[in-house]
Amino acid sequence: MAFKRVLIANRGEIAVRVARACAALGVQSVAVVSSADRGSLVTQVVDEVLCIGPAPSRDSYLNISALVAAASYTGSDAVHPGYGFLAEEPSFVEACTDAGLTFIGPPASVMRQVGNKLAARALAQELGVPVAPGSVAVRTGATASRIAAEVGYPVLIKAASGGGGRGMRVVHSSAQLGPELQTASAEALSAFGDGTVYLERYIEHARHVEVQLLGDGHGHLVHLWDRDCSIQRRYQKIVEEAPVTALPDHLREEILSAAVRLGRAAGYQNAGTVEFIVDMEREAYYFLEINARVQVEHPVTEAVTGVDIVANQIRVASGEELGISQDEVQVDGHAIEARINAERVPGFSPSPGRLTRWEPPASERLRVDTHCFPGYLVPPYYDSLLAKVIGHDTDRPHAIAALDAGLANLVVAGVETTLPFMRHILGQRGFRENAFNTAWLPHVIEDFSEKIR
Amino acid sequence: MEITSEEILAVLRVLRESDVEVLDIRLGELELHASKVADDHHLNGTGTSATRAVENTRVGTRERDAATRQLVEVPENTAPVALPAPAEGGAELVEISAPILGIYYTASGPDAAPYVTVGSTVQDDTTVGLIEVMKSFSPVLAGVRGTVRDILAKNGELVEYGETLVLIEPEQGRQ
Numbered sequence: 001m002a003f004k005r006v007l008i009a010n011r012g013e014i015a016v017r018v019a020r021a022c023a024a025l026g027v028q029s030v031a032v033v034s035s036a037d038r039g040s041l042v043t044q045v046v047d048e049v050l051c052i053g054p055a056p057s058r059d060s061y062l063n064i065s066a067l068v069a070a071a072s073y074t075g076s077d078a079v080h081p082g083y084g085f086l087a088e089e090p091s092f093v094e095a096c097t098d099a100g101l102t103f104i105g106p107p108a109s110v111m112r113q114v115g116n117k118l119a120a121r122a123l124a125q126e127l128g129v130p131v132a133p134g135s136v137a138v139r140t141g142a143t144a145s146r147i148a149a150e151v152g153y154p155v156l157i158k159a160a161s162g163g164g165g166r167g168m169r170v171v172h173s174s175a176q177l178g179p180e181l182q183t184a185s186a187e188a189l190s191a192f193g194d195g196t197v198y199l200e201r202y203i204e205h206a207r208h209v210e211v212q213l214l215g216d217g218h219g220h221l222v223h224l225w226d227r228d229c230s231i232q233r234r235y236q237k238i239v240e241e242a243p244v245t246a247l248p249d250h251l252r253e254e255i256l257s258a259a260v261r262l263g264r265a266a267g268y269q270n271a272g273t274v275e276f277i278v279d280m281e282r283e284a285y286y287f288l289e290i291n292a293r294v295q296v297e298h299p300v301t302e303a304v305t306g307v308d309i310v311a312n313q314i315r316v317a318s319g320e321e322l323g324i325s326q327d328e329v330q331v332d333g334h335a336i337e338a339r340i341n342a343e344r345v346p347g348f349s350p351s352p353g354r355l356t357r358w359e360p361p362a363s364e365r366l367r368v369d370t371h372c373f374p375g376y377l378v379p380p381y382y383d384s385l386l387a388k389v390i391g392h393d394t395d396r397p398h399a400i401a402a403l404d405a406g407l408a409n410l411v412v413a414g415v416e417t418t419l420p421f422m423r424h425i426l427g428q429r430g431f432r433e434n435a436f437n438t439a440w441l442p443h444v445i446e447d448f449s450e451k452i453r
Numbered sequence: 454m455e456i457t458s459e460e461i462l463a464v465l466r467v468l469r470e471s472d473v474e475v476l477d478i479r480l481g482e483l484e485l486h487a488s489k490v491a492d493d494h495h496l497n498g499t500g501t502s503a504t505r506a507v508e509n510t511r512v513g514t515r516e517r518d519a520a521t522r523q524l525v526e527v528p529e530n531t532a533p534v535a536l537p538a539p540a541e542g543g544a545e546l547v548e549i550s551a552p553i554l555g556i557y558y559t560a561s562g563p564d565a566a567p568y569v570t571v572g573s574t575v576q577d578d579t580t581v582g583l584i585e586v587m588k589s590f591s592p593v594l595a596g597v598r599g600t601v602r603d604i605l606a607k608n609g610e611l612v613e614y615g616e617t618l619v620l621i622e623p624e625q626g627r628q
Contacts, residue, residue, distance in 0.1 A: 035615055051613040052554045066554050066614075069586045073556065073611045099587070 002318040003027050003078050006104070007071040008042065009092075010082030011061060012385060013371045014294070015042040018080045021310040022046075030074045032067060034060035036379040041371040048074055055381045061085045064092050068099045078102040078317060080310075084383070087293040088115055088163075104317040106269045106292050114266055114290035118160045118198060124287040127265055129258040132156075132277065132286040134200035141178045144199060148177055151201040157181060159188030160196035163289075165235025167191060170202050203279045203286075206438045208232065209244050210275045211259035212301045214309065214324070215268050216316040222326045223260050224305045226252060227297060230438050231425065233348065238418075238441060239425060240297035241336040242304050245396055246434050247278060255285050262290065271298070271313045280437060296339070296388070299367055303335035303392040334399040335392040338407060338422040341384040342415045346449035351416040352380040361409035365393050365402035368410075378415055386417060396434065400426055424448045547597050549619040551612040555584040555591075559608040567608075569619070573601045581619045584612065599623040 005028040008018045015031060019042055022029040031046040036055035043049045050070045053060035060066070062085055071079050079096050081087040081104065093108035105111070114120050121131050133151040137160060138144040148155045148171070157180060159167030167188035171180045181197065189195035207230045215221035228246060231239035244252055259274035273295050275288040298309045307329065316322055342351045355376045360368040370387035372378075378386065389410065391403025404426045412419060428444055430436045551557070559567045559582050569581050575595040582593045599621045606618040 050554060050611075051615055053614045060614075065586050065589070070554055072587070 001025055001027060001315070001320070003102070003314065005030060005047070005074065005076040006078045006080055006314060007032065007067070007074065007076040007101075008046070008082065009061070009067050009071075009079050010085055010087075011037050011040065011042065011371075011382060013369045013388065014082040014296075015040075016045060016371045017369055018082060018310055019045045021308065021314060024308070025311055025314055027314065030070070030076055032060075032070050034381070036381055039377070041373055041376070050074065055379065057085065057381065064089075064095050067092075068095050068101065071096070071101050072099050076101065078104055078314070080104040080314065081293065083293045083296055088291070090115065102317050104270065104313050106272065107267075110267055110269065111292045114268070114272070114292050116160060117158065117162065117289050118196070120266075120290055121287065123265060124258075124262060127258075127261050129262060129287045130285060132200040132203070132288075135198050137196045137198050138181070141181060144177055144181055145174055147199050148174065151199065154202040154204070156200045156202040157184040157197050158200060159184065159192055159194070160198060161192040161194040162188055163192075167197065168235060203277055204437075204439065205280045206230070207244075207246055207278045207280060208237075208275065208438055209247065209255060209278050209285070210273050210295075211256055212295075212298070212309070213259060213263045213268060213272045213274060214307070214312055214316075214322065215263060215270065215272075216322040217269050217319060218321050220322040220324075221260060221263050221268060222322065222324055222329055223256050223263075224301050224307055224309070224329055225331050226256060227300055229297060230436060231431075231441050232438050233441050233445065237297060237339070239336065239338055239422070239431075240300055241334065241396070241399070242300040243331050243334070245334070246280075248283070251278070251283060251285060258285075258287065262287070266290065268292075270316060271309050277438075296385070297337055299369055299388060299390045300335040300337045300392075303367060303390055304331045304333060305329050306332065333392060333394045334396045335390055336396075336399045336403050337388050337390045338403060338426070339385060339418070340387045340389060340410070340412070340422065341418045342378045342386050343384050343418050344416045345418055345421040345452075346445050348418075350380065350384045352378045352384075353415040354378070355412065356414035357411050358413075359409075359411035360387065361389070361406040363402070363406065366391055366406040368406075372412075386412070386415075397432070400432060420452075421445075421448055424451070546602055546620040546622050547599065548617045549581060549593065549595060549597075549621060551584060551606070551614055551616045551618055552593065553584055553586060553591065554614045555586040555612065557593075557606040557608070557610055557612045557618060558583040558585065558590075559604065559606075569595075569601045569604070571601055571603060575599060575601060575621060582606065593618060595619075595621060597621055597623050 006022050007030040008015045019029045028047040030048045031042045032050050032052045034053055034055050035051055052066040052070050053063055079101050086092040090108040090112045093103045096103040124131050135147040154170050154172045157169045167184050169180045169184045171177050185195040185197050188197055209226055209228055211226050212224040214224055226244040227240055227242045228244045229237040229240045255276055262274055271294050273291045276285045277288055278285045302309055344351050355372055358372045358374045367390040368387055372386050389406050391399045391406055393399045393402045407423050425431055425444060576598050577596055579595045580592040581595050583590045602622045603620040606612050
């Protein structure tokens with residue numbers, strides 16, 4: 001291992017996750033925290049802690065010069081960005097490189113290419129990977145109307161530089177198209193600094209399927225199979241599982257192969273995910289986007305493949321060869337992840353505060369990734385993820401049982417969480433029978449709010 | 454009523470720099486009581502500045518929302534606020550803390566005289582040191598009139614955001 005010290009440019013559970021991977025590799029780790037995170041769990045599991053700024057993210061976790069300075073001054077060799085914050089910001093990659101630091105992720109040029117959805121879509125088309133019927137960038141209402149009429153309503157407006165569901169809108173009729181186009185473009189401009197939007201056919205009965213890629217700097221690239229993340233609320237994933245079990249094998253094979261072709265063509269290195277939408281009625285899949293980072297839901301893949309994605313990110317970034325052949329990556333059983341957020345259901349409004357009780361479950365069939373502890377103050381400045389509980393067993397029904405038992409044994413008090421709602425989802429017949437799509441969850445939320453009223 | 458611990462710290466900073474001794478704020482359901490003098494929350498001059506901030510600040514709320522109440526009661530997760538620290542002879546010292554993370558310099562160059570030494574008199578706009586972030590230097594200003602009583606940060610060493618650099622005894626009778 002060429003690295004001696006890695007700086008973790010993130011917070012919360014992923015910072016703890018990266019620190020543990022460093023420890024497993026015998027690499028020292030440095031945590032940077034905002035003033036609101038001085039007492040956070042990561043400070044207990046790293047070799048050095050630095051406070052880099054006040055609570056607001058823009059002054060701390062998004063402050064490139066403070067992060068690069070902290071890495072340089074602590075003698076770190078590399079920076080792990082986690083997910084979110086600056087994980088997919090090419091200028092951060094360049095700032096690290098300019099300061100002589102290794103960024104643990106793909107090169108800036110690759111990140112730029114795959115980060116723009118229209119560029120990534122063009123790459124997919126070149127390779128013959130299907131993309132959802134739609135358009136290149138639309139600039140006028142007239143062009144949009146013509147394209148929408150061609151692909152048929154409902155259509156989806158998407159932001160070229162977007163992510164996390166922002167700037168996305170479903171339009172059901174031509175009368176709505178003009179005003180929605182303007183709103184989406186304005187939203188995209190303010191959120192991503194780029195108002196470019198495009199249209200895609202909206203697939204009503206869809207599953208969200210994604211493929212985990214892992215590549216090194218020596219031309220090796222493998223997939224770690226697939227995940228199903230169709231349980232979503234406003235395009236935010238709530239429950240994720242691996243492998244995909246709702247699709248026929250031939251379709252899965254095509255998707256896996258398309259993902260690897262895309263990764264190779266883009267010169268992809270490190271961990272990344274290729275996302276697809278699958279039209280269940282047409283049995284057709286379409287490329288969505290490439291995420292150039294480790295994903296929140298990576299533990300389900302780690303559970304079924306036994307490959308430590310975060311440790312491998314660090315290893316390959318240090319220049320080592322991947323050393324894993326495609327044939328060696330086998331799927332063992334099934335894993336399901338439930339995200340426990342500090343939120344009040346049904347509105348999903350944040351519920352920060354002090355955890356008066358926090359007792360995570362433990363069993364051989366469970367993994368809990370968390371930064372929580374009894375007495376921890378959940379700060380109001382950041383995202384509300386408290387923990388990811390992952391159930392792993394021989395098959396999907398047993399994995400559901402393992403996860404459900406785990407959630408039943410998770411004790412949390414002091415803040416409101418999505419725990420009761422997660423258990424409600426697991427109890428749904430539609431979930432147990434694997435008979436859901438990306439539009440399923442809103443009905444379950446309605447149902448749940450009736451129940452708790 | 455939602456109030457963040459940062460906002461409370463901002464109020465405390467304003468209080469510290471003003472001539473006001475006791476401050477009561479009522480915003481809807483929320484009450485904030487802060488005092489520079491020893492009232493029913495006696496100041497004994499021990500402990501860290503953060504714990505003093507807690508002792509000297511009483512935040513009450515009639516709201517039954519536990520989350521909101523817990524939020525405002527917890528300043529210890531935040532940067533130590535530069536509340537006056539007691540000095541010998543009863544005067545209170547003002548902590549000048551690092552506004553950014555970086556390398557601290559007590560002088561403008563290796564051969565230059567230090568900006569201030571113990572005993573130096575400073576004005577609000579006196580430079581007490583420099584912080585370098587990747588070759589970009591920013592001055593640290595005293596922000597208060599008085600006398601330097603201690604310099605805690607060492608020349609050429611890394612300082613964190615919020616770390617105490619210099620202690621200043623403010624000038625008395627400043628009206």
